[in-house]
Amino acid sequence: MISLNSVYSQTRLSFVTGAILVSATGMLFSGSEVHAQTAQTIYVNAATGNDAASAGIESAPYRTISYALQQANTGTTIRVASGTYSVETGERFPLQLKPGVNLQGNDTSKGQDILIRGGGGYLSPTFARQNTTIVAQKGSIIQGLTITNPNTRGTGIWIETGNPTIANNTFTNNLREGVFVSGNATPRITNNVFSRNSASGLSIARDAQGEVSNNLFDSTGFGIQISDNSTPMLANNQVTRNQDGIVISHSSRPILRNNRVEENVRYGIVIVSEARPDFGSISNPGSNSVKSNGQFDLYNLNSNLSIALDGNQIGTIGTGTPEPMQVVAEEPQPEVNAATPAKKPVAAAQAPQRKPARR
Secondary structure, three states: OOOHHHHHHHHHHHHHHHHHHHHHHOOOOOHHHHHHHOOOEEEEOOOOOOOOOOOOEOOEOEOOHHHHHHHOOOOOEEEEOOEEEOHHHOOOOOEEOOOOOEEEOOOOOOOOOEEEEOOEEEEEOOOEEEEEEEEEOOOOEEEOOEEEOOOOOEEEEEEOOOOOEEEOOEEEOOOOEEEEEOOOOOOEEEOOEEEOOOOEEEEEOOOOOOEEEOOEEEOOOEEEEEOOOOOOEEEOOEEEOOOEEEEEOOOOOOEEEOOEEEOOOOEEEEEOOOOOOEOEOOOOEOOOEEEOOOOEEEEEOOOOOOOOOOOOEEOOEEEOOOOOEEEOOOOOOOOOOOOOOOOOOOEEEOOOEEEOOOO
């Protein structure tokens, strides 16, 4: 589990290291020279900044995150001031982070005073052309921001490789999902709020892994959607008041521990196709609370799966077959004639059977 104290320590260390290098030489450098030679901090302010080579320091910040990213190198921290960052203020989307670059806003408020709004075309190696606000990379950290992609089928953050950290952000009003994880990425996604996103709060696909912990998923289509061969760890999350809480499909094998999945409109957890979630065991209890959901708390459509629910609090359980079809999961669709073929949506039955919970 990520320690936010370690995140703060890393950003402070980057800034102090730059200061030591400057003073140790006994020379004065311009802001751009310091940026080129040290692991430094760059400042951005949409209201007062200026995208000039001499800017980027706290007293004379850049105006756009886009320009700051061009100046950043591995180890750079970009400090984003309060305000709105959009096409209207000069941003060019998507914002593509370089490996090891940190984008830092206000952790305390989870970015409530810092809005990044917009999206642009991104050619994904595993899902062809998508529309996203930010593309995260290996070793990058994104924290303390509010991220909204108002474009059709828009994603907030796209993660496809490496181990970026996504912490203390708010994802809201994205017209598909807040975060999409694909490829073989292993991100840490912790202490975020996902609210009022059109399709899903978080989607994890392909062979992705990683850790999803201590997040709130609220008032969205699907709180969390897990598909393909992905095997993430989900721990200590609150998934509440969504249409469906967690939808697990294809051959995915997520690990669920200490999650609260309650008061979702339709289903708490849906298991589709050949998915096999790990709910724990007697020796390693899952301690998940899945109850008070609208129709079923656990809806199992994998007829070959016998679920061991020892150590969990599970309310009603529904079972069924995927006929007649009712779509319950939407995946990103690549552009026409793209190299990666589109998958058919996963589906759930309309007339499940009810049986007592196993404890």
